[in-house]
Amino acid sequence: MRVRIHRGTHEIGGNCVEVEAADSRIVLDVGRPLDALRDEVVPLPDVAGLRAPDPSLLGLVISHGHQDHWGLIDQVSRNVPVYIGDATHRILKEAAFFSSGVTLDPAGFLRHRESFALGPFTITPFLNDHSAFDTYSVLIEADGRRLFYSADLQAHGRKSGIFEELLRKPPTGVDVLLLEGTNLRQEGDPKSGKTEQEIEKDLIHTFKTTSGIVLAMYSAQNIDRLVTMFRACVQSGRHLVLDLYAASIAAATGNPNIPKAGFDNLLVYVPLRQRIQVKESLEFDRVSGIKAVRIFPEELAARAQDLVLSFRTSMMVEIESAECLSGACAPSGPCGPAISNSQARNGCSASSSGTAFLS
Numbered sequence: 001m002r003v004r005i006h007r008g009t010h011e012i013g014g015n016c017v018e019v020e021a022a023d024s025r026i027v028l029d030v031g032r033p034l035d036a037l038r039d040e041v042v043p044l045p046d047v048a049g050l051r052a053p054d055p056s057l058l059g060l061v062i063s064h065g066h067q068d069h070w071g072l073i074d075q076v077s078r079n080v081p082v083y084i085g086d087a088t089h090r091i092l093k094e095a096a097f098f099s100s101g102v103t104l105d106p107a108g109f110l111r112h113r114e115s116f117a118l119g120p121f122t123i124t125p126f127l128n129d130h131s132a133f134d135t136y137s138v139l140i141e142a143d144g145r146r147l148f149y150s151a152d153l154q155a156h157g158r159k160s161g162i163f164e165e166l167l168r169k170p171p172t173g174v175d176v177l178l179l180e181g182t183n184l185r186q187e188g189d190p191k192s193g194k195t196e197q198e199i200e201k202d203l204i205h206t207f208k209t210t211s212g213i214v215l216a217m218y219s220a221q222n223i224d225r226l227v228t229m230f231r232a233c234v235q236s237g238r239h240l241v242l243d244l245y246a247a248s249i250a251a252a253t254g255n256p257n258i259p260k261a262g263f264d265n266l267l268v269y270v271p272l273r274q275r276i277q278v279k280e281s282l283e284f285d286r287v288s289g290i291k292a293v294r295i296f297p298e299e300l301a302a303r304a305q306d307l308v309l310s311f312r313t314s315m316m317v318e319i320e321s322a323e324c325l326s327g328a329c330a331p332s333g334p335c336g337p338a339i340s341n342s343q344a345r346n347g348c349s350a351s352s353s354g355t356a357f358l359s
């Protein structure tokens with residue numbers, strides 16, 4: 001077995017790894033570098049068969065739904081068989097309607113610890129704890145050798161149990177480990193990021209001590225953070241208001257335990273930009289499907305103290321027009337200080353930093 005890392009060794013993300021055995025090849029991820037500008041055209045790595053037909057390329061495995069692992073796939077020939085998580089496939093399809101995503105026709109789906117063969121390769125996915133839902137490491141076996149490609153993983157998310165399982169029952173006999181390592185700290189290090197459980201506690205405090213609406217900024221595709229937000233809302237007696245994009249992604253997980261339209265304490269708001277997207281696409285089912293739990297701009301002021309609104313800066317003008325910001329709070333990040341009402345008016349940012357605890 002031979003391995004060539006095309007991208008991702010001296011940068012975070014942008015991953016692309018080519019694996020060869022018995023004159024056949026597979027590719028792990030075709031990520032878009034994180035430092036690429038929005039409209040920058042990033043060429044595909046020089047891998048035979050990604051763009052033009054080459055029968056020795058047997059498939060492309062996408063580890064998860066972050067762009068730095070799949071973002072160049074629109075340049076890959078449709079003839080290349082793609083293997084990806086089922087939920088990731090659905091999430092990327094939903095995301096393609098609202099922002100950046102992709103509609104694929106996968107040749108197969110990755111499933112936790114279920115091996116499948118691809119020519120001389122045996123591929124075994126391992127579900128990961130990561131901020132992207134449905135993320136996998138993969139064990140590649142061929143030529144009597146074993147390569148374990150971790151992709152992105154963490155230990156402090158909502159699925160920390162799956163990380164513990166990986167430690168308890170790791171793949172055995174691994175010859176080469178390709179391990180993502182962007183943020184490794186010892187457990188207990190005060191500089192380490194907070195766990196989702198710790199963030200949940202902080203949010204409950206913020207939600208209980210804020211007199212007005214809370215504007216919450218986080219990625220719609222960070223399902224761990226959605227769960228954390230929702231749990232904090234329930235425990236502080238507030239309703240979580242998702243925008244239509246976030247509500248659609250939550251539904252696309254296909255997981256009955258993930259908060260979504262139909263859950264108590266959960267409402268859906270359709271920002272102007274998304275109303276236009278629905279109108280132009282004529283996909284009115286997207287709105288009629290959440291009709292029973294929809295909240296309108298004119299309701300925000302009266303219910304402000306009852307709401308945590310999933311917020312994007314593109315919504316600022318309409319939220320200000322709704323005159324619902326008296327006593328509002330926009331936490332600058334789950335661990336950081338809150339932004340005041342006046343600061344929120346000037347636009348605000350939030351981060352969802354992640355740190356892996358590896359001991």
Ligand SMILES: [Zn+2]
Pocket residue numbers: 064066130132152
């Ligand atoms: Zn990732």
